[in-house]
Amino acid sequence: MTERFETKTVHISHPHVTDVSKATPIYQTSVFAFPGLEEVEAYYAGKRDYLYTRNGNPNQTELADAVAALEGAERGVSAASGMGAIMAGLLAVLQPGDHLLASHELYGGTYALIQKELSRIHIELELIDLTKVSSLAGHLRPTTKMLFMETITNPLLTVVDLPFWIREAKQHGLTVMIDNTFATPYLVRPVTFGADLVVHSATKYIGGHSDVTAGVLVGRAGLVERAREIIVHYGASLSPFEAWLAARGLKTLALRMERQCDNAKKVAAFLRNHPAVKATYYPSEAATRFFDRPKQGAMVSFCLADEEKIYQFYRSLSWMKLAPSLAGVETAVSHPVTTSHRALSEEQRQATGITKGLVRLSVGIEAYEDIVEELDRALSR
Numbered sequence: 110m111t112e113r114f115e116t117k118t119v120h121i122s123h124p125h126v127t128d129v130s131k132a133t134p135i136y137q138t139s140v141f142a143f144p145g146l147e148e149v150e151a152y153y154a155g156k157r158d159y160l161y162t163r164n165g166n167p168n169q170t171e172l173a174d175a176v177a178a179l180e181g182a183e184r185g186v187s188a189a190s191g192m193g194a195i196m197a198g199l200l201a202v203l204q205p206g207d208h209l210l211a212s213h214e215l216y217g218g219t220y221a222l223i224q225k226e227l228s229r230i231h232i233e234l235e236l237i238d239l240t241k242v243s244s245l246a247g248h249l250r251p252t253t254k255m256l257f258m259e260t261i262t263n264p265l266l267t268v269v270d271l272p273f274w275i276r277e278a279k280q281h282g283l284t285v286m287i288d289n290t291f292a293t294p295y296l297v298r299p300v301t302f303g304a305d306l307v308v309h310s311a312t313k314y315i316g317g318h319s320d321v322t323a324g325v326l327v328g329r330a331g332l333v334e335r336a337r338e339i340i341v342h343y344g345a346s347l348s349p350f351e352a353w354l355a356a357r358g359l360k361t362l363a364l365r366m367e368r369q370c371d372n373a374k375k376v377a378a379f380l381r382n383h384p385a386v387k388a389t390y391y392p393s394e395a396a397t398r399f400f401d402r403p404k405q406g407a408m409v410s411f412c413l414a415d416e417e418k419i420y421q422f423y424r425s426l427s428w429m430k431l432a433p434s435l436a437g438v439e440t441a442v443s444h445p446v447t448t449s450h451r452a453l454s455e456e457q458r459q460a461t462g463i464t465k466g467l468v469r470l471s472v473g474i475e476a477y478e479d480i481v482e483e484l485d486r487a488l489s490r
């Protein structure tokens with residue numbers, strides 16, 4: 110190595126580490142270096158794992174493999190956001206001209222992706238209220254390729270009979286993709302019922318601390334490999350640091366979910382009996398009977414009896430934050446009508462029950478008494 114200062118400053122050698130780091134290091138690098146051309150060839154021959162971070166990085170792999178293992182899936186891939194993972198999963202299956210069936214209670218971003226972007230390549234979306242029909246029969250076309258559902262819907266927290274609908278879709282030869290963001294593999298693993306792809310906004314419970322934006326897609330190896338190519342081609346790869354944060358958050362998923370679900374059950378019971386609340390939305394034990402555990406999730410939605418008091422309700426909160434996301438360790442509230450469901454017409458709002466007085470509550474890990482006292486203060490004002 111040259112002794113010249115300018116050269117020495119940039120060619121800092123890596124410390125030679127022989128001890129095993131307990132925590133995964135962050136591979137905060139855009140590219141990987143090779144001892145020689147033989148090793149570059151080895152990468153292309155599939156004998157080395159990493160070349161360039163958009164194509165792959167150990168932190169991305171760690172997160173994707175961990176979620177795949179928890180979901181019981183063959184393979185996983187991470188993406189820059191939940192939307193990146195959903196986009197890759199849909200495009201891995203659908204071709205121009207294909208028809209996609211989806212449950213009518215769909216996250217607004219997923220709906221926008223399909224309606225505004227995938228429609229441009231003539232992928233046609235048909236929304237079905239799965240609580241009102243008993244089979245897919247009347248909705249199938251020769252071009253129907255996929256059924257897309259969310260385990261617990263946003264914001265009314267509907268849980269449909271997932272095993273039944275997966276079976277029904279598979280009987281008709283459809284690929285099934287499930288957004289398991291709200292339930293997490295702690296509560297249910299759709300792959301065990303035959304789902305082909307399962308997607309997560311890891312921004313939510315997987316990360317768990319409202320400090321990371323990430324997505325993960327897991328499922329059948331062939332589909333996930335195709336999705337990985339799409340993520341690379343569209344430039345939707347996850348940054349190493351975000352992957353590291355999400356993987357770190359994931360380690361406490363079970364503890365957080367246990368506590369958050371238990372708190373949510375108590376908070377839902379409190380809201381049901383509050384005179385200032387006219388409706389409470391929280392999955393029933395019967396609806397969630399196919400879950401791996403006797404828990405109903407950690408989200409609760411409710412509607413004020415006097416919907417005009419909604420501004421006053423949010424203003425009256427002291428420590429509980431109004432923030433349009435969910436699943437952090439802190440309890441937070443959001444207002445679907447002015448955020449995630451802003452695009453709905455007044456008519457659609459009345460029809461769906463997503464009205465001005467609706468509050469979506471993401472229950473955290475605090476002492477539940479404090480959550481209840483804070484809500485009671487704001488509701489009673």
Ligand SMILES: Cc1ncc(COP(=O)(O)O)c(C=O)c1O
Pocket residue numbers: 190191192193216218259263288290291309310311312322323324434
């Ligand atoms: C159920 C669900 N799926 C997907 C997404 C999109 O995830 P991200 O914001 O990480 O892109 C969200 C975001 O709120 C969501 O709630």
